[in-house]
Amino acid sequence: MPKPTPTRSRFPRLGWFAADLGLIVVFAASGRTTHDHGLSPAGILATAAPFLIACTAAWLVLRAWRTPTRVWPTGVGIWIITVLLGLLLRSAAGGGMAVSFQLVALAALGVLLALPRLAAMLVRRFAGRSRGTGAPGRPQGGTVLENPIAMKGHR
DSSP states (O other): OOOOOGGGOSSOHHHHHHHHHHHHHHHHHHHHHHTTOOOOHHHHHHHHHHHHHHHHHHHHHHTGGGSTTOIIIIIHHHHHHHHHHHHHHHHHTTOOOOHHHHHHHHHHHHHHHHHHHHHHHHHHHHHHHHHOOOOTTSOSSSOTTTSOOOOTTOO
16 A cells, blocks of 8 residues: 555645644733733734734645645744744734744744644654555565565475
8 A cells, every 4th residue: 555645644634724723822822821911812813813824824835735744844834934924923013022932932833833743744654664565566564574475486
């Protein structure tokens, strides 16, 4: 059985986009909680909006729906564009731009946007090993000793 391509994920492509947006909302809510700004939906949306817009732009620029589970370049690209454009939009809207916030945004969004893709990659990689890739003409899985290849003249 051929190895599935990154675009043939069981998790729908739009699911990855929704997950990215949801994780950005989690990032915004976490920051608001940490700084005692409250968790009103309007407040969370106001905090998250620049990064939500930036993430959407990243998906469009990178055409991330093609390979939403790829760590490189999709996950890293979404992360970097979301942080840079999100910070620019936040600054343009008059939001705080302390260096500490920029570093926290870079680290937290890196974990939130790239880590799920890294986990998906590892699951695919290890799931592929457990099923075995199998050589042509040989059953999948097992070892050479469990599935010896019949050779001409050898029994």
